[in-house]
Amino acid sequence: IAGITQAPTSQILAAGRRMTLRCTQDMRHNAMYWYRQDLGLGLRLIHYSNTAGTTGKGEVPDGYSVSRANTDDFPLTLASAVPSQTSVYFCASSETNNNEQFFGPGTRLTVL
Amino acid sequence: GQNIDQPTEMTATEGAIVQINCTYQTSGFNGLFWYQQHAGEAPTFLSYNVLDGLEEKGRFSSFLSRSKGYSYLLLKELQMKDSASYLCAIMDSNYQLIWGAGTKLIIKP
Numbered sequence: 001i002a003g004i005t006q007a008p009t010s011q012i013l014a015a016g017r018r019m020t021l022r023c024t025q026d027m028r029h030n031a032m033y034w035y036r037q038d039l040g041l042g043l044r045l046i047h048y049s050n051t052a053g054t055t056g057k058g059e060v061p062d063g064y065s066v067s068r069a070n071t072d073d074f075p076l077t078l079a080s081a082v083p084s085q086t087s088v089y090f091c092a093s094s095e096t097n098n099n100e101q102f103f104g105p106g107t108r109l110t111v112l
Numbered sequence: 113g114q115n116i117d118q119p120t121e122m123t124a125t126e127g128a129i130v131q132i133n134c135t136y137q138t139s140g141f142n143g144l145f146w147y148q149q150h151a152g153e154a155p156t157f158l159s160y161n162v163l164d165g166l167e168e169k170g171r172f173s174s175f176l177s178r179s180k181g182y183s184y185l186l187l188k189e190l191q192m193k194d195s196a197s198y199l200c201a202i203m204d205s206n207y208q209l210i211w212g213a214g215t216k217l218i219i220k221p
Contacts, residue, residue, distance in 0.1 A: 040213060042201075042210075042212050043155070043211040048208070058208065100160060103154035103155050105153070106154055
């Protein structure tokens with residue numbers, strides 16, 4: 001059982017490029033989330049999805065988009081990367097939106 | 113506004129007990145979570161409190177006082193592997209988690 005996986009593990013990206021971070025879970029969880037984690041700050045929610053076919057904006061959604069075509073996958077897209085998007089990105093899932101969340105291993109993204 | 117406060121860093125000795133505090137002010141409350149995060153790794157779930165009182169789980173216990181906006185995580189019989197960051201998070205009225213910046217716990221032999 002893989003749980004929740006993310007790809008790539010790390011990426012260096014030129015500013016202005018488009019990038020999609022992938023997230024897949026095999027736990028049949030309804031809810032999925034994207035967070036960014038920056039030094040000295042708490043995890044900040046970018047976007048979430050309470051069930052397949054629906055998405056919502058979190059605390060810091062600008063510059064990011066998501067889709068939830070099925071239960072398992074929740075990709076995060078940066079349409080035109082900027083240096084302030086340099087961060088560690090974590091995908092998470094939970095059975096429903098009021099249960100504990102399980103985290104993927106993270107993607108370390110550097111935008112130059 | 114929403115605010116969660118935790119100490120930035122704490123140091124403790126192997127075999128001892130340490131208490132990590134978390135105070136919060138949030139829009140609505142649907143529970144408080146504690147997560148552990150080792151350096152370079154993902155957060156992992158430790159505990160959940162929604163009612164006042166103490167929840168014990170092995171060497172770890174978590175306490176909640178909703179009226180005081182206060183929680184603590186108690187770690188007993190500290191081991192070197194407990195060196196990690198401990199994250200406090202509140203589930204708000206929209207069922208979204210609001211996270212504290214975390215407490216880095218350093219265990220010394």
